[in-house]
Amino acid sequence: MKESQIHKAVVAHWKALALPGTLVATIPNMGAMGQHGLTKGLPDLILIGPSLHGYLELKTETGKLTGPQRDFQSICIARGIPFYVTYGRDQPIQLLEELGLVRRAA
Numbered sequence: 001m002k003e004s005q006i007h008k009a010v011v012a013h014w015k016a017l018a019l020p021g022t023l024v025a026t027i028p029n030m031g032a033m034g035q036h037g038l039t040k041g042l043p044d045l046i047l048i049g050p051s052l053h054g055y056l057e058l059k060t061e062t063g064k065l066t067g068p069q070r071d072f073q074s075i076c077i078a079r080g081i082p083f084y085v086t087y088g089r090d091q092p093i094q095l096l097e098e099l100g101l102v103r104r105a106a
């Protein structure tokens, strides 16, 4: 499964099963041209839930963080900001459930 397909599936899952007061939103870096503040390594998704505001970097089953992504991860760790990396399609959906952003699918 390509990362773009994983990304689409994760956002669709949140839209279908979102708990009130939560947010899963794309950071529009890929393909965004000419906007001020575009920065290499920004993660795929912003996560806002009952007890966190953090970031999620999606990867394919075999994906790896790039250098700029590791730099972003390091800033988050240094500042105590939750930063997650998931692999494949099931891990990010499980994470959204664990963080209380979606209802568990029946």
Ligand SMILES: [Mg+2]
Pocket: 003, 044, 057, 058, 059
């Ligand atoms: Mg990614």
